[in-house]
Amino acid sequence: MENSANLSPFKNLRTDVPAAVVVALVAMPLCLGVALASGTPMIAGLIAGVMGGLLVPLFSRSQLAVSGPTPAIVATVLLAMQTLPSFSAFLLAVVIAGGIQIVLGAIRAGVVAYFFPSAVIQGILSAIGIIIILKQFPYAIGFDLGEFGNQDFISAHGENTFTGVIAALAHLEWGALLVSVLALSVLITWDKVAVLRKQTWLSGPLMAVILGTLLNT
Numbered sequence: 001m002e003n004s005a006n007l008s009p010f011k012n013l014r015t016d017v018p019a020a021v022v023v024a025l026v027a028m029p030l031c032l033g034v035a036l037a038s039g040t041p042m043i044a045g046l047i048a049g050v051m052g053g054l055l056v057p058l059f060s061r062s063q064l065a066v067s068g069p070t071p072a073i074v075a076t077v078l079l080a081m082q083t084l085p086s087f088s089a090f091l092l093a094v095v096i097a098g099g100i101q102i103v104l105g106a107i108r109a110g111v112v113a114y115f116f117p118s119a120v121i122q123g124i125l126s127a128i129g130i131i132i133i134l135k136q137f138p139y140a141i142g143f144d145l146g147e148f149g150n151q152d153f154i155s156a157h158g159e160n161t162f163t164g165v166i167a168a169l170a171h172l173e174w175g176a177l178l179v180s181v182l183a184l185s186v187l188i189t190w191d192k193v194a195v196l197r198k199q200t201w202l203s204g205p206l207m208a209v210i211l212g213t214l215l216n217t
Contacts, residue, residue, distance in 0.1 A: 031068060143168035186208045
């Protein structure tokens with residue numbers, strides 16, 4: 001029988017606390033941004049993020065789990081908000097969708113995923129990464145497109161993602177670029193420096209957030 005001390009939630013507290021801080025700093029603005037882009041109350045984004053983090057680990061047997069709002073659902077939620085008569089009706093639709101997911105999980109419908117080649121999944125993830133880079137590049141150099149959360153290739157102004165990047169280069173802000181370069185440098189080099197890698201209480205992403213915050217104050 002496994003020692004109960006090994007099951008203590010405080011066993012890895014030294015590494016769990018910095019990880020929780022990083023996740024909170026990343027997830028909070030993400031939840032707010034997704035809610036805003038979806039046309040829902042911003043508090044709904046926070047509630048969805050918190051409840052997902054609390055409930056999913058209780059029912060999932062996976063050691064790694066990702067839950068909460070994601071930019072991938074913005075278009076679906078926005079369309080539902082525009083189609084359904086009220087926010088209450090939208091919440092009812094979410095509950096029904098959740099029930100369907102529970103049923104699919106109970107009947108082990110997830111085995112369908114085995115029929116999709118890994119190359120397809122890798123391609124989708126790579127495409128998402130490229131989209132995120134292109135969409136965030138203007139903000140990284142200090143140019144606000146005024147379309148935060150918009151994942152469409154063609155914007156409401158008639159421009160596309162590539163022309164948006166080109167337009168951003170014409171409005172370069174050196175201060176924002178400096179913050180972006182320093183933050184990326186920390187993320188890239190942190191795990192490659194032995195002294196920094198041994199600091200379990202401080203991680204590269206957390207240090208990048210702290211550095212970016214200090215430089216913006």
